Amino acid sequence: MKFQKLFFSFSLTVLLSFIAFSQEKTPNEDQRYIFFFHNKFIEENDLNVAHPEYGKAEYNEILASFRKDNFIVFSEIRKKNTNAYDYAERIVKQIKKLLKKGVSPNKITVIGTSKGGYIAQYVSTLLANPDVNFVFIGCFRDVDIEEIPDINFCGNILTIYEKSDIYGVSAIKRKETSKLKVNQFKEIELNTNLKHGFLYKALDEWIVPAKKWANGNYTLN
Template sequence: MTPSPCLGIARAGRLIAILALSLAAVTAGAQAQTVLREMPEQVDPARHYIFYIHGRIVETEGPEAVSERFGPYDFKGITEGLASRGQTVIAELRAPGGLDYVDTLATHIRRMQDEGVPARNITVVGFSKGGYMALRVARALQDPEVNFAILAGCIAEAISGEDLSGDGLDGRLLSMANSADTLGFPCTPLFARNTHLASPVSVVFHEGSGHGLFYAADPVWMTPLLDWIEAGL
């Protein structure tokens, strides 16, 4: 039986439609996993941006760092997880050393705002030394609408008040820490000293992995973090 030309055209049309849908799905997936290693030349005021500030170990060992105590640091998995709901993640690899990246990041954020990105669409997520640096960025910017998530980044000196880097900060703030951690602590006492803050949130997990909890894109902390970010949009 000879196929009808109309039937062939119909099948071709369906195939084109399927391919178009597949391409759209791939494109949507790519948008949902946008991870950049540097500040883009242009920003989109309609998008939501997350800056991820990695822990100290990545400074010296790179994005595939492995800790003898906590195991592999899943830099790729964490950054892709942060981008999984459609936000653009900017995760720069900073040079080893001091705290110069604080000024760099503050400059990035001011530029974004100058180019039309609303403050509420900007989130800084910092882990360990990166969390401590995020506190300093919040202090430098003094913007109550920029979001800051501090993951095990409040050191003992900042909690006690001996280190005043976190005093006088501003922003929409979230602290996440593990009760088994001996390196980074809940920021609750620091938040209490900053009485001007509007409803800062402190979350404490009870996991045996200690500081290593944030070495992986664990849904235990990743899901509530992303929920908190979306609640402020």
């Protein structure tokens, strides 16, 4: 019951955010927006449950960090066993509504960690807008080229992976095989020694560059 209430609360927050935005006649030209997709562990467990190796997932802390820097953040705790492709299709429709309202595509950033990163990759593919920003975190393996051939990067792409993490490596191969336009592409290799657990935490090591990317700082200076 506690999980259901929490899920409803986050879903309601996202819904109310979209309703409020839809009522605006002219969006703030300087406002920037983030769509954040969490990892699979949060789909399957209450936020109070700690992963046996990586600890608790700091979902709320991650969102709070983005909001502290004045981003409007759209996020929710997904239902268990959410289909990544289907979910991405729904997000694409939401992003297109923002674009139709007059929001510049480079003011929109889609960020995903682990399974959420794969959702973000599908959004990149389906939206096919080279001016939207994307940050893929700990969500590429070399076998993806053969096992998930329908993903094509498109947009301003930042990938972040951890050297000790076997579930996320350099995604340069995906960039090279993608058939859509990539305006900007950059990769960051972290050395936290936290394995896949690095993305469970609200670490500056990945959040700070993600914010810079969302602010249009493609050199990350």
